[in-house]
Amino acid sequence: MTLQSANDAPDRDPKVVTLEGSNDAEVTGWDGGNWDLIVQLDDIPTWGGRFETQTFSFDNKKGYLHYRWTVVDTQGPSGCCMQIAEVGFLGGVYSGPADVTQPGDALIASSANSPGSEGVANAIDGKPTKYLNRDGSNSNPSGFVVTPSLGMTYVTGMSLQSANDAPDRDPKVITLEGSNDDEVTAYDSGNWQLIAQIDDIPAWTGRFQTKEFFFDNDRAFKHYRWVVLDTQGPSGCCMQIAEVELLGVVPPSDVTSPGDALVASSSNSPGSEGVANAIDGQPTKYLNRDGSNSNPSGFIVTPSIGKTVITGILMQSANDAPDRDPKVITIEGSNDDEISSYDSGNWQLITQIDDIPAWTGRFQSQVFIFDNVWAFKHYRWIATDTQGPSGCCMQIAEIEFLGGSAPKDVTSPGDTVFASSSNSPGSEGVANAIDGQPTKYLNRDGSNSQPSGFVVTPGIGATTITGISMQTANDAPDRDVKVVLLEGTNDSVSGWDDGASWSKITQIDDIPAIG
Ligand SMILES: [Ca+2]
Numbered sequence: 353m354t355l356q357s358a359n360d361a362p363d364r365d366p367k368v369v370t371l372e373g374s375n376d377a378e379v380t381g382w383d384g385g386n387w388d389l390i391v392q393l394d395d396i397p398t399w400g401g402r403f404e405t406q407t408f409s410f411d412n413k414k415g416y417l418h419y420r421w422t423v424v425d426t427q428g429p430s431g432c433c434m435q436i437a438e439v440g441f442l443g444g445v446y447s448g449p450a451d452v453t454q455p456g457d458a459l460i461a462s463s464a465n466s467p468g469s470e471g472v473a474n475a476i477d478g479k480p481t482k483y484l485n486r487d488g489s490n491s492n493p494s495g496f497v498v499t500p501s502l503g504m505t506y507v508t509g510m511s512l513q514s515a516n517d518a519p520d521r522d523p524k525v526i527t528l529e530g531s532n533d534d535e536v537t538a539y540d541s542g543n544w545q546l547i548a549q550i551d552d553i554p555a556w557t558g559r560f561q562t563k564e565f566f567f568d569n570d571r572a573f574k575h576y577r578w579v580v581l582d583t584q585g586p587s588g589c590c591m592q593i594a595e596v597e598l599l600g601v602v603p604p605s606d607v608t609s610p611g612d613a614l615v616a617s618s619s620n621s622p623g624s625e626g627v628a629n630a631i632d633g634q635p636t637k638y639l640n641r642d643g644s645n646s647n648p649s650g651f652i653v654t655p656s657i658g659k660t661v662i663t664g665i666l667m668q669s670a671n672d673a674p675d676r677d678p679k680v681i682t683i684e685g686s687n688d689d690e691i692s693s694y695d696s697g698n699w700q701l702i703t704q705i706d707d708i709p710a711w712t713g714r715f716q717s718q719v720f721i722f723d724n725v726w727a728f729k730h731y732r733w734i735a736t737d738t739q740g741p742s743g744c745c746m747q748i749a750e751i752e753f754l755g756g757s758a759p760k761d762v763t764s765p766g767d768t769v770f771a772s773s774s775n776s777p778g779s780e781g782v783a784n785a786i787d788g789q790p791t792k793y794l795n796r797d798g799s800n801s802q803p804s805g806f807v808v809t810p811g812i813g814a815t816t817i818t819g820i821s822m823q824t825a826n827d828a829p830d831r832d833v834k835v836v837l838l839e840g841t842n843d844s845v846s847g848w849d850d851g852a853s854w855s856k857i858t859q860i861d862d863i864p865a866i867g
């Protein structure tokens with residue numbers, strides 16, 4: 353948020369501000385509606401002058417349609433008023449979790465015990481029409497199965513809208529389960545995994561009111577089962593809900609392509625079941641006998657699109673022998689120029705997935721999502737155990753590494769740069785840090801764990817950055833960066849330490865050594 357002070361009377365400037373968000377369809381007045389507190393800024397420093405702008409950053413992962421900005425206190429004391437010249441709301445178009453269901457998606461009710469006009473289709477029709485199921489009376493379970501037509505989705509939240517009447521019928525305890533079965537034919541059949549249980553939901557305070565819930569989940573699914581285990585009750589009648597939204601995203605896309613360079617953990621495979629089958633976009637299988645008896649096997653892939661950031665993996669089971677499917681895997685990344693063999697090179701662990709649930713069918717895909725902010729050129733996938741016991745081998749039909757290309761550099765050689773000091777050799781000044789060459793920037797201020805660095809003003813103007821790439825210099829690894837602080841400012845800057853107001857973007861601690 354930016355706040356610009358007005359022309360006079362500093363006592364009228366804000367000192368405490370709250371920012372709230374609402375997703376009501378319409379806001380008709382200052383006091384109405386449902387509002388979430390996003391942030392409260394306490395004790396805002398006094399402005400240094402008139403028409404000056406202060407910038408405040410805060411964490412918020414949720415998207416809103418409306419914002420309410422409230423000055424709770426002024427710098428004061430002011431017997432007059434509050435005043436502000438300009439308020440800026442800094443952000444972007446919301447790209448976080450959104451409803452993955454849509455009207456027309458395949459639905460299976462827990463039973464047909466509903467009034468004719470209040471069937472399960474009303475739960476996912478995008479309208480305040482209600483789904484009512486009498487099975488949900490007296491704290492019994494009821495619900496539905498939905499198969500999003502989007503395909504496999506990664507859900508991390510849920511939105512529930514209360515129906516027109518009878519608050520005792522609203523959900524109080526809910527579970528959400530996921531399935532990757534090819535088909536779900538009945539509400540009570542199939543293989544299901546618990547994604548989240550939401551206990552003790554506070555009572556809705558109005559009709560047609562929407563509540564959102566978010567939860568941790570690391571898996572994508574094709575089908576979801578939504579079960580109300582208890583109502584706000586006591587209700588001798590039923591469970592009812594006006595609308596259910598499952599909030600999530602379609603998993604990211606595959607960064608590998610058939611033909612990408614591959615290195616198998618060994619050539620201990622049948623001639624027609626070599627490593628190329630793991631990344632050929634077909635259900636053909638990669639089988640490696642090294643993976644027998646819970647021994648590790650796998651491969652390295654170098655995506656031809658260059659450096660990528662991956663946050664998920666898709667693994668498709670092969671045609672037979674479920675005991676050969678992976679049970680535990682690790683994924684590592686490397687930025688070495690070249691990888692010459694499976695067992696060499698510098699590798700950094702991205703994630704380990706333990707206890708992969710058994711695949712419930714052949715040629716079936718499971719998708720796992722994980723946190724990762726590191727971009728890499730190469731990936732090493734290792735199955736460290738199979739579902740087993742398998743005296744034969746490890747096998748997999750297909751693997752997709754899910755993510756996107758690493759963000760691109762916003763700086764260019766020639767951008768304005770200020771060093772933290774000129775304590776550098778003549779040929780190793782700060783310009784070398786941004787010249788697109790392996791020439792080095794060396795600053796002696798950085799000796800003995802002291803800070804040093806530079807300020808850069810990208811020539812392309814205001815930018816949003818989400819990453820940083822750093823290349824080691826020619827010698828002396830002890831001089832490499834270990835902890836980096838990155839700050840941004842919208843002030844005009846004329847030097848390293850010229851009084852500009854900097855906001856912390858990120859601090860990266862404990863950067864691994866390379867090589
Ligand atoms: Ca509805």
Ligand SMILES: [Ca+2]
Pocket residue numbers: 628629630631632633634635636637638749750
């Ligand atoms: Ca394949």
Ligand SMILES: [Ca+2]
Pocket residue numbers: 783784785786787788789790791792793
């Ligand atoms: Ca350089």
